[in-house]
Amino acid sequence: MEFENILVEQQNGLASITINRPKKLNALNKATIAELHDAFDQLDKDAATKAIIITGSGEKAFVAGADISEFADFSVEEGGKLAANGQETLFDFVENLSTPVIAAVNGFALGGGLELAMSCHFRIASDNARMGLPEVSLGVIPGYGGTQRLPQLVGKGKAMEMIMTAGMISADEAKESGLVNHVTTQEELIPLAEKLAGKIMRNSSVAIAAAIRAVNDNFVDGVNGFETEIREFGNCFGTGDFKEGTTAFLEKRKPNFPGE
Known part of the structure; x- marks a missing residue:
């Protein structure tokens, strides 16, 4: 660029x-x-x-x-x-x-x-x-x-x-x-x-993006940040990063997040 x-x-x-x-x-x-x-x-x-x-x-x-x-x-x-x-x-x-x-x-x-x-x-x-x-x-x-x-x-x-x-x-x-x-x-x-x-x-880029949205919504008028957190938390369970992160934890190794 x-x-x-x-x-x-x-x-x-x-x-x-x-x-x-x-x-x-x-x-x-x-x-x-x-x-x-x-x-x-x-x-x-x-x-x-x-x-x-x-x-x-x-x-x-x-x-x-x-x-x-x-x-x-x-x-x-x-x-x-x-x-x-x-x-x-x-x-x-x-x-x-x-x-x-x-x-x-x-x-x-x-x-x-x-x-x-x-x-x-x-x-x-x-x-x-x-x-x-x-x-x-x-x-x-x-x-x-x-x-x-x-x-x-x-x-x-x-x-x-x-x-x-x-x-x-x-x-x-x-x-x-x-x-x-x-x-x-x-x-x-x-x-x-x-x-x-x-x-x-070193952490999950997908989870970080979700956390950014949840934190920011706490400062938006008319938006319930807790509801955003619950929704984003649930969405994480459907990601490849969640599967890799939990698998790596159980296998006692460092995760290799796919970013998806």
Whole structure:
């Protein structure tokens, strides 16, 4: 896969996506959002891909925000469409991807960058990472899911403080608040992401996809996550992965999941 604004690599079931606009601190423009959608879509459809790591190029930023120059003169209608299209194309799309996605946050993750990281299934950060939603300092609010996902991760009070002050928090504070799972050095960020991905990849990709759907449904209005869990749990009994996993357990060997 070749793109203008991102780099994609695949090896032994693990894919990595690097947002590659270092001169713009990897800011998200329309073209980059579209390319990210296409990359995630292609990787998710590839049965050989068992996990995805997303990060930013350079040492300064994961993604420093959205490209403000693209929407500074938008109308009310255009602003609404920008948020709706962005959420559908990338942020909601990543959150509901069947393939697990780990965000490796290096440097600044601001605005749309933090919103992208929050749409991933979980996050790790380098110790120089700084995260925040500065949109109200521009006279707008987070529009790519920030007002919804941040409270889910850090609680309403902390989210309100972060959004209303437009301030940044450190990697350690992000870990304390539950925004990221691990903090490490910048040199060890990708190796740690790969280690975690390796643990994921040893398990059933079919069961992981089912677990993602069940967990996500807990946060959807009008949907009973427990009912989704029961349904997905039952469906697992009809999969080749369940047959292999239980057989391997009884035979006291490591499973070789077929992914079906």
